[in-house]
Amino acid sequence: MPKSAFVTIAGRTNAGKSSLLNALVGEKIASVSNKPQTTRTRITGIKTIGDTQLVFMDTPGLHKPKNKLSEHMLNTVTESVVDIDLLLFMMDCTRQMTPQEEAMLLDCKRRKRPVIVILNKIDLLEDKTRLAGMMVGIQSRFDPASIIPISVTEQDGVDLVEQEVLSHAKESPHFFPDEMFTDQPEKVIAAEMVREQLLRMLDDEVPHGIAVMTESMTEREEQDILDISVVIYCERESHKGIVIGKKGAMLKRVASAARTSLEDFFRIKVNLQCWVKVKEDWRNREGLIRSFGLTED
Numbered sequence: 001m002p003k004s005a006f007v008t009i010a011g012r013t014n015a016g017k018s019s020l021l022n023a024l025v026g027e028k029i030a031s032v033s034n035k036p037q038t039t040r041t042r043i044t045g046i047k048t049i050g051d052t053q054l055v056f057m058d059t060p061g062l063h064k065p066k067n068k069l070s071e072h073m074l075n076t077v078t079e080s081v082v083d084i085d086l087l088l089f090m091m092d093c094t095r096q097m098t099p100q101e102e103a104m105l106l107d108c109k110r111r112k113r114p115v116i117v118i119l120n121k122i123d124l125l126e127d128k129t130r131l132a133g134m135m136v137g138i139q140s141r142f143d144p145a146s147i148i149p150i151s152v153t154e155q156d157g158v159d160l161v162e163q164e165v166l167s168h169a170k171e172s173p174h175f176f177p178d179e180m181f182t183d184q185p186e187k188v189i190a191a192e193m194v195r196e197q198l199l200r201m202l203d204d205e206v207p208h209g210i211a212v213m214t215e216s217m218t219e220r221e222e223q224d225i226l227d228i229s230v231v232i233y234c235e236r237e238s239h240k241g242i243v244i245g246k247k248g249a250m251l252k253r254v255a256s257a258a259r260t261s262l263e264d265f266f267r268i269k270v271n272l273q274c275w276v277k278v279k280e281d282w283r284n285r286e287g288l289i290r291s292f293g294l295t296e297d
């Protein structure tokens with residue numbers, strides 16, 4: 001009998017949610033960077049193991065909303081935990097719990113939603129004996145189904161998360177083809193790979209005001225080359241200059257790193273063109289947020 005489980009991954013920004021999604025699915029479908037709020041929308045990753053299909057939804061990190069885009073991102077999180085089989089609640093074990101984290105865990109307890117608490121980044125914890133105390137505290141306050149300490153970067157404990165999630169699957173038909181690993185359109189994945197490099201290479205303020213859209217994506221017949229053209233939208237003219245860099249140096253670095261990720265992902269040679277444009281203050285303009293595909297619906 002086929003089984004499936006719908007699993008939402010939520011938690012504070014930068015806890016490692018996208019990293020865990022990629023590790024669980026075994027493909028790099030979600031952007032990872034050390035900047036908060038890397039993930040802006042819900043990203044679905046799918047893994048079928050034997051007769052069981054696991055459908056994971058990565059969500060934007062919990063944070064204080066600062067503009068209209070932030071509000072949409074937090075709505076995405078709230079909507080994602082309404083109708084799920086299981087919540088993977090991702091925490092950074094090196095940081096204090098925030099009031100938003102507490103509120104979400106208490107809400108799940110009150111509604112009797114099954115939650116697995118993941119204590120990530122244990123590789124950074126100097127005194128590992130502290131873990132036991134943390135686990136006892138979380139168990140007694142929030143009563144989750146289980147608590148699993150892991151390190152995604154060291155691939156330590158990710159298999160335990162998978163086993164635990166499998167044990168929550170219920171009899172049900174599969175909702176996606178078994179070989180599918182994401183429902184993200186290829187154009188969105190391509191744009192996200194460029195945005196990921198911008199987040200990694202630029203200083204804090206600039207990349208958060210950036211949106212990337214893929215304009216075209218075509219495979220050259222009989223040449224095994226994928227031509228991808230993306231537009232990078234900045235909030236200000238001065239940011240455009242920073243993105244392009246001296247004599248185009250920054251844009252070249254970004255494009256070159258993004259091309260490598262794209263070639264790994266699509267397993268074909270990629271010709272990537274990046275254009276930079278300005279859309280003043282787009283993060284506060286509903287129409288633009290919508291046209292960039294960053295709303296909840």
Ligand SMILES: Nc1nc2c(ncn2[C@@H]2O[C@H](COP(=O)(O)OP(=O)(O)OP(=O)(O)O)[C@@H](O)[C@H]2O)c(=O)[nH]1
Nearest residue numbers: 014015016017018019033037038039061151152153
């Ligand atoms: N040391 C260490 N770093 C980690 C671990 N897991 C993730 N990271 C790093 O933490 C940073 C944030 O990871 P992401 O996966 O982007 O985190 P996120 O929770 O999806 O972040 P948002 O999209 O901002 O909500 C990246 O620099 C990761 O490389 C871990 O187990 N150990």
